[in-house]
Amino acid sequence: MNRDEQPLAETQDVAGAYPRLSDEQIDLLSRRGEKRPVGRGEVLxxxxxxxxxxxxVLSGTVTVIEGYGTPKARTVRVHGPRRFLDELGLLTGQPSFVSMTAAEPGEVLAVPLPGLHELVREKPDLGNLILRSFLARRELLIGDITGIKIVGSRYSPDTRRLRELAARNRLPHTWIDLEEDPGAEELLRRLSIRAKDTPVVIWRDKVLRNPSNGELARIAGLRRSGQDEVMCDVVVVGAGPxxxxxxxYGASEGLVTVVLDAVSTGGQAGTSSRIENYLGFPAGISGAELADRAVVQAKKFGADFNVPIEAVRLGWHDSDQVxxxxxxxxLRTRTVVIATGARYRKLDVPRLAEFEGTSVYYAxxxxxxxxxxxxxxSVVGGGNSAGQATIFLAxxxxxxxxxxxHDDLNRDMSRYLIDQIERLPNVEVLRNTQVTDLIGADGRLEALGVRDTRTGVRQEIRSAVLFAFIGARPCTGWLASSVxxxxxxxxxxxPQARADAPSTGMLETSRPGVLAVGDVRSGSIKRVASAVGEGSMAVRLIHDHLAGFGSAAERPRSGT
Known part of the structure; x- marks a missing residue:
């Protein structure tokens, strides 16, 4: 047997990413799928x-290959009997970032997604097993494959924009830094692209020169073709908690639900490395995983996600919102839920724009x-977001x-974060301190000018990167005079929104059929749990509004 004919070693289970199914689980899946033979080399x-x-996989082995059919083809994983294939993209509707081929003759069980969804509703333990595995596989995939290539300078705002979009949406991608990667210049030469024309995005046979967010989202499978004049029960603008x-809740109760977000699912919470005080997760959970789980859950019930896509205006036609x-x-809809949240404010210091995206960050x-x-x-801010960032960056x-x-971390930060910060040997807390200047050249931050707010004494402190978490500005520019x-x-x-209707519900805006939830709402409590509660409460109010038009099930739908 030559080397090419030797059997491949099956991938070991890593952090629960590759479990084996039991006889009972395979039997349950078999009732909703069909078994079929596969031949050596068959692309599944x-x-x-x-x-x-x-x-x-029922028998034989299946290889997971990056770049299948190209000179740079590489085996990433090998699955044997009782292993299931794929990763999170299967559940969220994304295209596969790899190919899966039969390494030897065998048999597979193919279960259509609707059948899988039915089964996991009946057998939640199986659903949890698959979801945990898929989430872990996505994390491993991000580190194990090249995925989408983004070629550009770390000092280019457009490179930063594309990298942020890929990172926020948990896309497997590789950044090729023009300043640091020795192979970047040769790659551009082969593609006949000049350095000044970067950034470029490469995936499979596509090369996009400085694409828009929408163009990158489409090739990555995040954003489907727009559906003009779709009629919905509810459009949710903003995909934070x-x-x-x-x-x-809307999709699970039978409402035609469309979700939009200008950047990614998860909102500000999605950028948190670990949320430790959310009910039901004693060991903590990352904001990205919490968002991914919620997206899978909503899609299971039929919600349609279109991310990234930006709502630019809210209008109306007759009794419908547009x-x-x-x-x-x-998008035409009976109701709208405004959940656009808030973005961190910018520091009021000279030269800020020069360093944003290269040395100054807000996540x-x-x-x-x-x-x-x-x-x-350096991290500026005294709230929980600043505390979580400090612990992660340390x-x-x-x-x-x-x-x-000010001089008291207890004023705005949870005690569990303060305790961790105080135990970190490489963290220093500068109290009563204000940033006054950014010092550096060519987009590279070198130091901060700071002032003691009590004494007025100024000094410089060395800092190559600055993170700002200094309060929020609501994302309501698109609403203009709508609400x-x-x-x-x-x-x-x-009642604050409609003095003429004192019985108005706490989430209803000045415009009938339009509700606001989460951080964007005046007077809201800035916590993940309260945001989730408001989002679920909104659906009850939506039903009340829709009752004036007949039940959702009775009205004609175009589907999404």
Missing amino acids: VAEGQRDRDFLV AGLAAAV VHLDGGAQ ATFMEAVFCERQSV RHAAQVRLIIR ALDERGYVLTG
């Missing part, structure tokens, strides 16, 4: 394929952590300085 799933079945809760989207498409995830290895970094940076303008806002731009709800 092709790279880029979106519509596919849930596959279980509040919007995701509204999607889950959500105008970037690119000119429109602390693994993408930003790349720039912090063995560096001195694992990567040589030193982290947490800068607050009433408070003096800070948050959406007014309840």
Whole structure:
């Protein structure tokens, strides 16, 4: 037997990513699928394929291959009997980032997704097993395959924009840094692309020169073709915890539900490395995993996600709401849930724009952590987001300085975060301190100018990266005069929104059929749990509104 004919070693189970199914579980799946023989070399799933079945290997082995059919083809995984194939993209409707081929003759069980959804509703333990495995596989896939290539300079705002989109949406991708990667120049030469024309995105046979977010989203399978004039029961604008809760409850109760977000699912919570005080997760859960679980849950009930896509205006036609989207498409709907949340405010310091996207960030995830290895970094802010970022960055940076303008961390930060910060040897808390200047050149931050708010004494502190978490600004610019806002731009709800209707529900805006939930709502409690609660409550109010038009089931639907 030559080397090419030797059997491949089956991939070992890693962190529960590759469990084996029991006889009972396979029997349950068999009742909703069909067994079929496969021949050596048969392609079961092709790279880029979106519509596919849930596959279980009954006999033989299946290889997971990146770049199948190309000179750079590489085996990533090998699955043997009782293993199921694929990863999170199967449940979220994304195309496969790899190919799966039979390494030897055998048999597979193919279960259509509707049948799988029915089964996991009846057998939640099996559903939890599959979901945990798929979530773990997505994390492994991000680190194990090249995925989408983004070629560009770390100092280019457009490179940063594309990398942020890929990272926030948990897309397997590789960044090729023009300044640091020795192979970047040769790659561009082969593609006949000049450095000044970067960034470029490469996947399979496609090369996109400085694509828009929408173009990147389409080739990655995040964003389907827009459906103009679709009629919905509810459009949820914003896919943070509040919007995701509204999607889950709305879709599960039979409402035609469409969810939009300008960046990614998860909102601000999606950028948190670990949420430790959310009910039911004593060991904590990352914001990204919480969002992924909610998306799978909502899609299971039929919610349609279109991310990233931006709502630019809210209009109306007769008794219907009309959500105008970037690119000119429109969605007609009986009701709208505004869940656009808030973004962190920018520091009021000179030269900020020069360093944003290269040295100044408003989220602390693994993408930003790349720039912090063995560096001195600073975090500005005294709330939980700043505390979570400090703890996460301390694992990567040589030193982290947490800068607050007052002298008491207990004022705005949870005690469990303070306890952890106080135990970290490479973290220093600078109290009564304000950032006044950014010092550096060519987009590279070198130091911060800071001032003691009590004494007025100024000094410079070394810092290669700065993270700002200094309060929020509501994302309500797209609403214009559509609904009433408070003096800070948050959406007014309840009696404050409609003085003429004191019985108005606490989530109802000044416009009938439009509700606001989560951080975007004036007076809301800025916690994940309260946002989820408001999102679920909104669906009850939606039913009340829809009752005036007949039940959702009786009205004609176009489907999504």
